[in-house]
Amino acid sequence: MWGSRRTRDGSQVTCIACGRSVARSNAREYDKHGDRWDRENKEFEHLCKRCHRDLCHQPRRGLESLLVESAAGECDQDAFLARYHELIERERDSPPES
Structure with missing residues (x-):
């Protein structure tokens, strides 16, 4: 069929933690509001995979x-x-x- 979005999108993003520029496919979305599923009218920041792994993934409500x-x-x-x-x-x- 059309292929995944990952292979179609060759854009670069900047990791908000380390500042490195990485391929969008090698990054994780970060939503500072904690609701990454509500995507309407929202721009995401990104973390490279290494910095994402280093994050604490505990709830951060508030x-x-x-x-x-x-x-x-x-x-x-x-x-x-x-x-x-x-x-x-x-x-x-x-x-x-x-």
């Missing part, structure tokens, strides 16, 4: 929003860590949602 709220990548490391710690403590001390 992690991305916590990083955004902590100003990750927008301030120096000390300010980020202080804000991140403050938010974690606040979340830990708040009553669980029902």
Whole structure:
């Protein structure tokens, strides 16, 4: 028939972890919202297979929003860590949602 999408798509992507340019077929999609199955109007970032294997594949519910709220990548490391710690403590001390 038509062949797989992998063999038809010779595009290159950049790994968001190491910065290497790799063939799309040698990369894994990364969806910072954690919902890679809802593909409508979405652009994915990519990880090379080596960096993908090195990731922790545990659930990360709320992690991305916590990083955004902590100003990750927008301030120096000390300010980020202080804000991140403050938010974690606040979340830990708040009553669980029902």
